[in-house]
Amino acid sequence: MSEHLRDPTSETTSTQRPRREPLATFAERTVALLDIGKMRGDEFVDRLETNFASLGIGTRRYRKPTNARVAPPDLIQQITLECHAVVLALSD
Amino acid sequence: MKNINATVSPMPETRFVAVVKRECETSVMVAPVLTALAQHVPLEVWSQDDPAFPPGVDTRDDRSLEMSFRLDIETVPTLIRLRGDDEEGRTVGWLRDAWSDLVGRPVGDDLPDMRPGCGSRSREPGVHEQLVARYGRPGLTSRTIDVDDWADPHEVAFDRGWTDGLPVVPPTDGRIVRMLTGTTRSPDEVIGAMPPNLAPCTVEKVAINAVMAGCRPEYLPVVLAAVEAALDPLFTMHGLLCTTCFSSPIVVVNGPITRAIGMNSGMNALGQGNRANATIGRALQLAVRNVGGGIPGELDRSTLGGPGKYTFCFAEDESHPDWMPLSVARGVDPDTNAVTLFQGDGVQGFIDQRSRTPEELTRSLAMSLAAVGHPKLAEFTNALLVLSPEHHGIFAAAGWDRERIERELNAALVRPGADLVQGAQGVGEGITPGREGEQVAKFWPDGLLIARAGGEAGLYSAICAGWTGGRFRDESKPVTREIIP
Numbered sequence: 001m002s003e004h005l006r007d008p009t010s011e012t013t014s015t016q017r018p019r020r021e022p023l024a025t026f027a028e029r030t031v032a033l034l035d036i037g038k039m040r041g042d043e044f045v046d047r048l049e050t051n052f053a054s055l056g057i058g059t060r061r062y063r064k065p066t067n068a069r070v071a072p073p074d075l076i077q078q079i080t081l082e083c084h085a086v087v088l089a090l091s092d
Numbered sequence: 093m094k095n096i097n098a099t100v101s102p103m104p105e106t107r108f109v110a111v112v113k114r115e116c117e118t119s120v121m122v123a124p125v126l127t128a129l130a131q132h133v134p135l136e137v138w139s140q141d142d143p144a145f146p147p148g149v150d151t152r153d154d155r156s157l158e159m160s161f162r163l164d165i166e167t168v169p170t171l172i173r174l175r176g177d178d179e180e181g182r183t184v185g186w187l188r189d190a191w192s193d194l195v196g197r198p199v200g201d202d203l204p205d206m207r208p209g210c211g212s213r214s215r216e217p218g219v220h221e222q223l224v225a226r227y228g229r230p231g232l233t234s235r236t237i238d239v240d241d242w243a244d245p246h247e248v249a250f251d252r253g254w255t256d257g258l259p260v261v262p263p264t265d266g267r268i269v270r271m272l273t274g275t276t277r278s279p280d281e282v283i284g285a286m287p288p289n290l291a292p293c294t295v296e297k298v299a300i301n302a303v304m305a306g307c308r309p310e311y312l313p314v315v316l317a318a319v320e321a322a323l324d325p326l327f328t329m330h331g332l333l334c335t336t337c338f339s340s341p342i343v344v345v346n347g348p349i350t351r352a353i354g355m356n357s358g359m360n361a362l363g364q365g366n367r368a369n370a371t372i373g374r375a376l377q378l379a380v381r382n383v384g385g386g387i388p389g390e391l392d393r394s395t396l397g398g399p400g401k402y403t404f405c406f407a408e409d410e411s412h413p414d415w416m417p418l419s420v421a422r423g424v425d426p427d428t429n430a431v432t433l434f435q436g437d438g439v440q441g442f443i444d445q446r447s448r449t450p451e452e453l454t455r456s457l458a459m460s461l462a463a464v465g466h467p468k469l470a471e472f473t474n475a476l477l478v479l480s481p482e483h484h485g486i487f488a489a490a491g492w493d494r495e496r497i498e499r500e501l502n503a504a505l506v507r508p509g510a511d512l513v514q515g516a517q518g519v520g521e522g523i524t525p526g527r528e529g530e531q532v533a534k535f536w537p538d539g540l541l542i543a544r545a546g547g548e549a550g551l552y553s554a555i556c557a558g559w560t561g562g563r564f565r566d567e568s569k570p571v572t573r574e575i576i577p
Contacts, residue, residue, distance in 0.1 A: 012385075
């Protein structure tokens with residue numbers, strides 16, 4: 001059964017959890033390309049890598065051990081330390 | 093006359109409803125009466141704990157306690173006579189004459205004249221408020237935040253920025269309704285405008301944050317008084333929140349309520365381990381954060397912060413017959429519940445295990461108090477001295493009361509301006525140049541507050557330095573408020 005909480009704030013913001021602000025610029029920023037481990041994910045990431053490179057945007061590649069589970073914490077922490085944005089390759 | 097909700101099945105004009113529970117001996121005793129009665133009159137029997145009880149009757153399952161709530165059952169067994177949906181009468185427990193009068197025929201001839209009933213499960217501690225939330229009108233106006241079926245409400249609170257970094261109790265309607273039973277004040281009463289966003293702060297919002305902090309309902313009046321004191325313009329909560337300094341509200345509670353709700357004024361009074369101390373101070377901080385929007389890194393600009401920004405609340409030990417409580421010294425009648433909010437930092441320990449006379453101890457305390465803020469600053473910050481029983485005992489044995497202690501300490505804290513001006517003693521910090529010829533007091537005359545607390549053993553006291561806003565003597569001061577039930 002879903003639970004309902006009462007808002008403890010002055011209710012000046014949306015009831016939806018705010019999204020993270022998108023990057024204002026890609027200059028000196030690195031984008032993580034995360035292959036979640038589904039079939040042909042590598043092809044999709046290859047294409048993304050090429051396109052980002054053509055725009056002069058740095059990328060790093062990562063891969064989940066399996067698409068059946070959430071990314072392990074050490075992978076998430078590594079991406080957090082090394083990159084500023086993530087593209088998930090939800091390919092099939 | 094009570095009106096029964098339409099969920100009760102349509103019945104002939106006059107009908108009866110009984111509410112029972114198997115674990116109640118009186119309910120068990122009247123079970124044969126109900127079985128016999130069902131042969132003669134329309135009767136619904138609702139069981140709070142066992143749908144198979146009483147045997148031989150078409151019992152309705154009220155383990156959810158919805159019907160007990162709607163019928164406002166306080167005791168079982170309860171027998172109610174209805175005409176349509178209108179209640180004509182009820183009897184609780186077992187009173188043979190009352191039951192016989194209600195049903196219009198003699199019943200229970202083989203039973204004793206009377207037996208008291210048992211408490212209804214719907215009135216067990218905390219249950220009624222849950223039922224109000226589930227089936228009634230809780231009367232809350234704050235918007236609801238839905239938590240997905242598989243989401244953890246604790247994580248939702250973190251994700252939404254509602255916490256101080258520690259887990260909070262999820263503010264459900266049942267918990268909030270129960271919290272509000274702790275005060276006579278209306279949930280929609282506006283206490284004031286909470287800085288920094290100057291958002292209206294209602295009793296309901298305080299109650300929600302008190303739930304999250306882990307308060308019990310009987311703490312709520314103390315929390316409300318603390319919030320009121322914080323919102324007094326003289327307390328300058330906005331500046332205290334936005335400051336780059338260490339300070340935050342320190343809550344000192346006085347009066348009989350401290351004993352009633354089990355606050356700690358003794359051993360480890362300034363430390364962890366007491367629910368009331370910990371959660372009252374935390375509720376105030378959460379209200380500032382959530383209602384006012386005082387978020388660290390945003391408008392909370394403290395350079396280093398301090399552990400007191402989680403919570404800092406304790407009760408004063410008023411047990412010594414010669415000690416005038418802080419609240420009384422600040423104008424509140426004796427034996428009256430009150431909070432005093434002081435804008436202060438963490439604890440600076442004061443150790444003196446050698447002084448044995450009040451004069452020695454005064455000089456010793458003055459040496460440490462002179463260091464508040466900076467040894468060369470004066471009339472710049474206030475201070476809260478938490479005097480331990482053993483240190484106070486040295487004063488008390490010599491017949492020094494609060495007034496004498498304050499007077500002697502302030503006198504011992506007057507120093508030559510030549511030693512304090514900026515640049516003197518090779519230190520840049522100090523009082524304004526030009527005061528070299530003055531004798532300068534460390535604190536404003538009302539700037540040194542003293543509270544008595546702590547364990548019986550230990551020649552240690554505590555000094556809490558005041559916020560630098562104290563240098564504006566008439567603009568920013570500690571605030572004392574009586575606690576309204």
